[in-house]
Amino acid sequence: DALEDLRGRLPERFALWHPLSQAxxxxxxxxxxxxxxxxxxxxxxxxxxxxxxxPFLDHRVVEFASRLPPRKKLRSLAEKAILRRSLGRFLPERVVKRAKQPYRAPDSQCFFRPSPAYVEELLGPEGVAQTGWFEVQAVSRLVRKCRLGNTPLGFRDNMALVGMLSVQLLERLFCRNAPNP
Known part of the structure; x- marks a missing residue:
């Protein structure tokens, strides 16, 4: 059992730690x-x-941060509170006050400006029908929405398209074209 395996590798007093420290x-x-x-x-x-x-993986920085109490690390759910307080005087106010901007892997738009031939092969009606993993009409609607690009796509649509493209590609590389034993 994966959960039991994980529990067996945790430090002895882990359950007594603050939830932020556990995370x-x-x-x-x-x-x-x-x-x-x-x-x-x-x-x-x-x-x-x-x-x-x-730089934040320097052992001295990690050791210092591990000794800080959780209440100093996270203030009112404001992320990077220590950095904002300690380095704020060196940065423009708009940078200090802006919300954290997470890294996002390339989304669906990178597959449609211009669209490589393999995208149409894999996500076109014939390619989708051939694998049978997804509903042809649903994929066609999403591809059309992505291709037009007139409305901003949400996280769910972007991840759905990238996920479907990945499954279709994996199917082609490792299932359809795999040698039979």
Whole structure:
């Protein structure tokens, strides 16, 4: 059981920690090394001969931050409160006060300006019908909406299109064209 395996790897007094400390520990132990640094940081940078510098991962910064009480780290759900307070005098006020802007992977628009041939092959009615994973009409409506681009697409539509395109591509690469044993 995956949950039991995780519980077995947690520090002894983990259940007594503040919820913010628990969340930070889990993200640091599980997400940071195996996903964030690997897929979005170090591995990607090194693949292009770039040596990344991650100042907030300096052991002294991490040790200092781990000693701060949770109430100092998060004020009224204002993210990055410590950075905003300590470095605010060096930045324009509009930067200090703006909401956090998360990184977003390329969304559906990058597949339609211009549209590569493989997108039409995979998401066109024939390609969708051939795999049978999705409803042809639903995919056609979403593709049309994305292609027109007159209305801003929401997170759900963007992720749906990228997800469908990924499934269609994986189907072609690993199922349809896979050699039969």
């Amino acid at each position: 930070q520990y889990l993200e640091t132990a599980l997400l940071l090394p195996h996903y964030i640094l690997s897929a979005q940081g170090d591995r990607v940078a090194m693949a292009h001969a770039v040596e990344g510098r991650f």
